[in-house]
Amino acid sequence: MAQLGSLPADIESLSQVLSLMEAFRAFDSDNDGFITVAELGGILGSLGYNASEQDVSAMMQQGDTNKDGLLSMQEFLEMNTKDMELGTGLANLLKTAFEALDVDGNNIVTGAELYEGMLNGGLDLSLEVCQSIIASMDADGDGAVSYDDFKQIINSLL
DSSP states (O other), rough: OOOOOOHHHHHHHHHHHHHHHHHHHOOOTTTEEEOOOOHHHHHHTTTOOOOOOOHHHHHHHHHHHTOSSSSSSSHHHHHTTTTTTTTHHHHHHHHHHHHHOTTTTTSSOHHHHHHHHHHHOOOOOOOHHHHHHHHHSSSSSSSSSSSHHHHHHHHHHH
Protein backbone atom coordinates (compact mmCIF):
# COMPACT_ATOMS: atom_id res chain seq x y z
CA MET A 1 0.00 0.00 0.00
CA ALA A 2 1.31 3.41 -0.97
CA GLN A 3 1.05 6.36 1.35
CA LEU A 4 -0.44 9.74 0.59
CA GLY A 5 2.12 12.50 0.33
CA SER A 6 2.60 14.29 3.61
CA LEU A 7 2.49 17.72 2.06
CA PRO A 8 -0.57 19.75 3.01
CA ALA A 9 -0.83 20.85 -0.63
CA ASP A 10 -1.37 17.23 -1.71
CA ILE A 11 -4.16 16.80 0.84
CA GLU A 12 -5.68 20.12 -0.23
CA SER A 13 -5.59 19.09 -3.91
CA LEU A 14 -7.23 15.76 -3.14
CA SER A 15 -9.80 17.55 -1.00
CA GLN A 16 -10.60 19.92 -3.88
CA VAL A 17 -11.09 17.01 -6.28
CA LEU A 18 -13.34 15.22 -3.80
CA SER A 19 -15.33 18.42 -3.33
CA LEU A 20 -15.72 18.68 -7.09
CA MET A 21 -16.98 15.10 -7.21
CA GLU A 22 -19.54 15.89 -4.54
CA ALA A 23 -20.55 19.06 -6.42
CA PHE A 24 -21.02 16.95 -9.56
CA ARG A 25 -23.40 14.72 -7.63
CA ALA A 26 -25.36 17.78 -6.49
CA PHE A 27 -25.64 19.07 -10.07
CA ASP A 28 -26.66 15.60 -11.34
CA SER A 29 -30.13 15.76 -9.79
CA ASP A 30 -31.43 12.61 -11.53
CA ASN A 31 -28.27 10.61 -10.66
CA ASP A 32 -27.74 9.41 -14.23
CA GLY A 33 -24.01 10.23 -14.24
CA PHE A 34 -24.38 13.32 -16.43
CA ILE A 35 -25.22 16.99 -15.97
CA THR A 36 -27.72 18.43 -18.44
CA VAL A 37 -28.21 22.08 -19.35
CA ALA A 38 -31.40 22.08 -17.27
CA GLU A 39 -29.61 20.61 -14.22
CA LEU A 40 -26.78 23.13 -14.54
CA GLY A 41 -29.21 26.03 -14.87
CA GLY A 42 -31.30 24.77 -11.95
CA ILE A 43 -28.41 24.44 -9.54
CA LEU A 44 -26.99 27.83 -10.53
CA GLY A 45 -30.40 29.37 -9.92
CA SER A 46 -30.69 27.69 -6.53
CA LEU A 47 -27.29 29.15 -5.62
CA GLY A 48 -28.56 32.64 -6.43
CA TYR A 49 -26.92 33.09 -9.82
CA ASN A 50 -29.19 34.60 -12.45
CA ALA A 51 -27.50 33.02 -15.45
CA SER A 52 -29.35 33.36 -18.74
CA GLU A 53 -30.07 30.28 -20.84
CA GLN A 54 -27.40 31.54 -23.21
CA ASP A 55 -24.84 31.74 -20.36
CA VAL A 56 -25.72 28.24 -19.15
CA SER A 57 -25.44 26.86 -22.68
CA ALA A 58 -22.06 28.55 -23.11
CA MET A 59 -20.84 27.00 -19.85
CA MET A 60 -22.01 23.58 -21.03
CA GLN A 61 -20.30 23.95 -24.39
CA GLN A 62 -17.06 24.93 -22.66
CA GLY A 63 -16.98 21.70 -20.65
CA ASP A 64 -18.67 19.29 -23.07
CA THR A 65 -15.56 18.11 -24.88
CA ASN A 66 -17.22 15.17 -26.65
CA LYS A 67 -20.14 17.41 -27.77
CA ASP A 68 -22.90 15.04 -26.61
CA GLY A 69 -24.81 17.83 -24.84
CA LEU A 70 -23.98 16.42 -21.39
CA LEU A 71 -21.22 16.85 -18.85
CA SER A 72 -19.74 13.60 -17.55
CA MET A 73 -17.83 13.40 -14.28
CA GLN A 74 -14.59 13.43 -16.27
CA GLU A 75 -15.56 16.51 -18.27
CA PHE A 76 -16.73 18.27 -15.11
CA LEU A 77 -13.43 17.57 -13.34
CA GLU A 78 -11.40 18.62 -16.36
CA MET A 79 -13.41 21.84 -16.72
CA ASN A 80 -12.97 22.71 -13.06
CA THR A 81 -9.31 21.77 -12.61
CA LYS A 82 -7.73 23.08 -15.81
CA ASP A 83 -6.92 26.44 -14.19
CA MET A 84 -5.64 24.91 -10.95
CA GLU A 85 -2.19 24.36 -12.49
CA LEU A 86 -2.24 20.78 -11.28
CA GLY A 87 -2.40 18.94 -14.62
CA THR A 88 -0.20 15.87 -14.60
CA GLY A 89 0.65 16.50 -10.94
CA LEU A 90 -3.01 16.05 -10.08
CA ALA A 91 -3.19 12.87 -12.13
CA ASN A 92 -0.14 11.54 -10.28
CA LEU A 93 -1.66 12.60 -6.97
CA LEU A 94 -4.85 10.73 -7.81
CA LYS A 95 -2.90 7.61 -8.78
CA THR A 96 -0.97 7.75 -5.52
CA ALA A 97 -4.22 8.39 -3.66
CA PHE A 98 -5.86 5.36 -5.26
CA GLU A 99 -2.96 3.18 -4.18
CA ALA A 100 -3.06 4.64 -0.67
CA LEU A 101 -6.81 4.18 -0.37
CA ASP A 102 -6.66 0.57 -1.54
CA VAL A 103 -6.08 -0.62 2.03
CA ASP A 104 -6.27 -4.34 1.32
CA GLY A 105 -4.34 -4.17 -1.97
CA ASN A 106 -7.09 -5.78 -4.07
CA ASN A 107 -7.04 -3.01 -6.71
CA ILE A 108 -10.47 -1.64 -5.79
CA VAL A 109 -11.49 1.14 -3.44
CA THR A 110 -14.74 0.94 -1.49
CA GLY A 111 -16.61 3.69 0.30
CA ALA A 112 -15.30 2.36 3.61
CA GLU A 113 -11.70 2.50 2.35
CA LEU A 114 -12.20 6.05 1.09
CA TYR A 115 -13.70 7.01 4.46
CA GLU A 116 -10.74 5.50 6.34
CA GLY A 117 -8.27 7.24 4.05
CA MET A 118 -9.99 10.60 4.46
CA LEU A 119 -9.98 10.24 8.25
CA ASN A 120 -6.28 9.36 8.20
CA GLY A 121 -5.64 12.36 5.93
CA GLY A 122 -7.45 14.73 8.26
CA LEU A 123 -10.47 15.28 5.99
CA ASP A 124 -13.87 15.26 7.65
CA LEU A 125 -16.15 13.36 5.24
CA SER A 126 -18.91 11.08 6.45
CA LEU A 127 -19.06 7.42 5.46
CA GLU A 128 -22.24 8.20 3.50
CA VAL A 129 -20.49 10.93 1.49
CA CYS A 130 -17.57 8.61 0.78
CA GLN A 131 -19.94 5.88 -0.37
CA SER A 132 -21.72 8.40 -2.61
CA ILE A 133 -18.42 9.50 -4.14
CA ILE A 134 -17.50 5.89 -4.89
CA ALA A 135 -20.96 5.27 -6.35
CA SER A 136 -20.60 8.29 -8.66
CA MET A 137 -17.31 6.92 -9.99
CA ASP A 138 -18.37 3.26 -10.14
CA ALA A 139 -18.57 2.54 -13.87
CA ASP A 140 -19.58 -1.13 -13.59
CA GLY A 141 -21.96 -0.89 -10.62
CA ASP A 142 -20.08 -3.31 -8.37
CA GLY A 143 -20.03 -0.95 -5.38
CA ALA A 144 -16.33 -0.21 -5.63
CA VAL A 145 -13.98 1.72 -7.88
CA SER A 146 -11.43 -0.35 -9.71
CA TYR A 147 -8.20 1.15 -10.88
CA ASP A 148 -9.66 1.09 -14.42
CA ASP A 149 -12.67 3.14 -13.23
CA PHE A 150 -10.33 5.50 -11.43
CA LYS A 151 -7.97 5.69 -14.42
CA GLN A 152 -10.79 7.12 -16.58
CA ILE A 153 -10.82 10.16 -14.33
CA ILE A 154 -7.04 10.33 -14.22
CA ASN A 155 -6.85 10.19 -18.03
CA SER A 156 -9.36 13.02 -18.34
CA LEU A 157 -6.98 15.22 -16.34
CA LEU A 158 -3.87 14.58 -18.44
